Amino acid sequence: MNSAAFATAYLIDDDGITLELMSGIIEPIGVAPITFSSAEAFLQAYSPRPCECVISDMRMPGVSGLQLHKALQARYPVPPPLIIVTGYAEVSAAVEAMKQGAFDFVEKPIQGHQFLEKLQAALALSRDLHQQRLQLAAREARIALLTPKEQEVLHEVLAGLSSKDIAAHLNLSVRTVENHRARIMEKLRVNSALELMRDFINITPR
Known part of the structure; x- marks a missing residue:
């Protein structure tokens, strides 16, 4: 064209x-x-x-x-x-x-x-x-689907922290962090941590 x-x-x-x-x-x-x-x-x-x-x-x-x-x-x-x-x-x-x-x-x-x-x-x-x-x-529309706590966890994940470190930082159990991560990946429509980093590393959660 x-x-x-x-x-x-x-x-x-x-x-x-x-x-x-x-x-x-x-x-x-x-x-x-x-x-x-x-x-x-x-x-x-x-x-x-x-x-x-x-x-x-x-x-x-x-x-x-x-x-x-x-x-x-x-x-x-x-x-x-x-x-x-x-x-x-x-x-x-x-x-x-x-x-x-x-x-x-x-x-x-x-x-x-x-x-x-x-x-x-x-x-x-x-x-x-x-x-x-x-x-x-x-991408921003997908992030808007996240709860405030899920956005906090996403921010930590994008910073490269492990579930254990995120749990300690946010005063949560590791199991709770893993549950949050699973819901985040479902809502953001990604299948792996690598895909999450690739597609959302430049997005700042609200």
């Missing part, structure tokens, strides 16, 4: 002419542009979509492109791909942002072909990120 199909590009720039230019470049390939004149307005309106990319100017009044990148990372376990639009003097800052997880950057003046190549690559990545988001939500 074309990575542009059903795709959204969030365009953020305080310059209306730049927003029109970027919109004009991406609309012919079937990507829907949603424009914002500030990062603050975007953050208020944003909710994740299956195929998306955020394209933000580096230097804006209020929240900058770099600050937006950090805000997305802080708010969302799986943030959308972010392309930063930068002037020549800001390239080093854009490269640093990529080291921190930004997808890519483009320099002004924007070159249509290069811009589209990077956008399509980001959209292709976003489909994989959306699947990660769905898997994460599914």
Whole structure:
């Protein structure tokens, strides 16, 4: 399937002419542009979509492109791909942002072909990120089925503790811990401790 199909590009720039230019470049390939004149307005309106990319100017009044990148990372376990639009003097800052997880950057003046190549690559990545988001939500939904005590035991199991150590730490009998572990594995739909660690090690029980 074309990575542009059903795709959204969030365009953020305080310059209306730049927003029109970027919109004009991406609309012919079937990507829907949603424009914002500030990062603050975007953050208020944003909710994740299956195929998306955020394209933000580096230097804006209020929240900058770099600050937006950090805000997305802080708010969302799986943030959308972010392309930063930068002037020549800001390239080093854009490269640093990529080291921190930004997808890519483009320099002004924007070159249509290069811009589209990077956008399509980001959209292709976003489909994989959306699947990660769905898997994460599914795992969190399973964890929500656990009782508070089962979540405590899960936390200890994920920390690598044995049933004996967990029993001592939580002031329970070893048999009770084993019963909790059995119910945890049933509710989380895993068949082994290895599978439990693999699928839930990055989940923090509530």
